[in-house]
Amino acid sequence: MDDSVLTRDHARAPAALDSRLEALLLHHEIESFNARYAQALDEQRLADWTEMFTDDARYVVLSRENFDRGLPVGLIYCESKRMIHDRAFALTETSMFAPRYLRHFIANLVVLGAEINGTVTSRANYIVLQVLFDRPDATLHQVGVYYDVFRREGGALKLAERRCVYDNLLVPNALCIPV
């Protein structure tokens, strides 16, 4: 969102007010999307998480190192909702890992652009804390940035692309739940 929209003089023509309201609503809509996204992952409802993506969605988790150097390798690399579905399926049905909570915090949302056709680009910071059931402390598992492309489907926003770029060089052991 263009910051100047909200800081300008309040007495404006109705059209401008509309665009300010629109921006505010969009911002709020994405924030609440992100909150629901975090909640689905926190509660490990991976099937619900899958439904937050469009059919052709790309979902990639990659290191800052790879991202900055233009290297494509991702910890998780999904080129379609089908692959996101398989990821959710594998993690819930086949994977062995110690029980844990992963809590997601998403903040500093910036809406970068909104197209007429409903495509919205944005970014937000995220933090993922991990608690192993048998360990006393939460540990910082990942800190990074979401680079997002949203699209509207049936009126609702869905992710057409989410690239999760994490800044920490080392992943602590294993990433068992998506970010």
Added chain:
Amino acid sequence: MAWQRVASISEIDADGVLGVDVDGSPVALYRLGNEVFATAGICTHALAILSDGFVEDGKIECPLHQGQFDIRSGKALCPPVTEDLRTYAVKLDGNDVCIDMERPAANAAPGPNAGDGIRAAAQENNADGRKSTGPNVQSQEWLTQRYVWPEEGLTRIPDWVYTDHTIYEREVEKIFHGRTWNYVALECEVPKAGDFIRSNVGPTPVVVVRADDGSINVFENRCSHRAAEFCRELSGNVKEFVCPYHQWSYDLQGNLAGVPFRRGVNGKGGMPADFDSSRHGLHQLNVKSHRGVVFASYARDMESFEDYLGPEVLKEFEATFDGRKPRLLGYYRHTLPGNWKLYHENLKDPYHATLLHTFLVTFGLLVAGNRSLMLADATGRHGVMASAKSERKSVSSDAKKEMRAYREGMSLAEPRFMDFVEEFDSPWSVTMATIWPNLIIQREMNTLGMRQIVPTGPHEFIMKWTMFGFEGDDEEMTRHRLRQGNLMGPAGFLGLEDNEAIKFVQDGMQHVPGGQHLVKLDPAVAAGTSESLISEASIRAMYRHWRVEMGL
């Protein structure tokens, strides 16, 4: 009484048996830990040759009817053998094993000198002039008294191997800084003159750089002035390295090129007049590149890389690096809360693959009964776990019963990421080559990676994965490799399970004094290559080597 030399200690495998002929009488020689024993070579029951039998827990099992004798006393232990085996006194003279045919072995273990021959065989191998920081020759005695391998031999591994700090320090000295080739980089990471990456040899940080003449140099990332880790970027391109602290500069060969205020200021201060820059370069390592893969060694007089791998493992190496030029696709890096050797063992343990990895089994990538091989080189240090993908329908109902992991009727929405595009001249669709001491070459169908082990202590190591394809891959092939990458790495369907399992093993050792692991599977192979997936023979082979290197 006549002592006669009958063999060299190196001919007898640790926890193995060797048959020799002494004046027409067959004699069996055994090595248990650091001790050697001798018995008559023929079973007292039905004239079978005992050296074809199997040594376990201090017993020799006859190959014919599985009768057992105690190796130390010759005592017959179980039917069908009833008559005790004759034993002979043994003494070690340097590396020579001498026996006295007229004298039986003392039932008790031989005196403290008996093992010295073996210990001597594990030479101080820190090859360069640097002072050893670890235990010295004198403390060898203390070490071997303190760290006693279980008498059962290689079928047991004591916990201290994985948890003890003295052992870890000795591993750095004897193994990572010893006579080994350590993986440090792919050449394609430093394609041009001045390109560098940071890497490690064992825990030690190094810089890998391409010099102007095209050669690749590896030196410690440690300033020769005050030890500063001078190179701070993970990768980049430079003309020279300048230490940020006092700006000593080094050329791309690691030679000291400049010392600011070397002559002091106004005739005061500065370096002594006889300061010789040529003697204060960065600590350089021996470097060898094979098919675009770069290795480094602290040893100056290392055997060739080809000899180091041995013919069988070299063949597998060259099946993956088949002449095409590797192309860098990116990295995974993660910590692993376990001992670094557990990672080797995980990939010398094909048993786990069919049990832990539900995904693998459910989708037919690897099941008990697939064509497979667990190869160990002659020394036991390297290995290759190899398997051929089967069609899912061929999973036998027998195998399914044993594998709780098998799930009927599951399917993927996007199964093509599991496709194997044939690209290698090899009967195997998957090979995991464990190259001692710090590399695993992953060829999981079409997702390819170098996994570099960087130990940071007995309880933790860092794993750096360098994922690659080849020049000439089209866009679709590259994306196929990336999609298939979902199997591996710290978030991989298989990879994350291995990481968790290794953590569980380390957790299990934390508060149990004197614990041991059991690695008994596949007794038909004492230690070495096995065609069965249900085998731990390669793990035993690795520890046979480790014990020699460590002198333990």
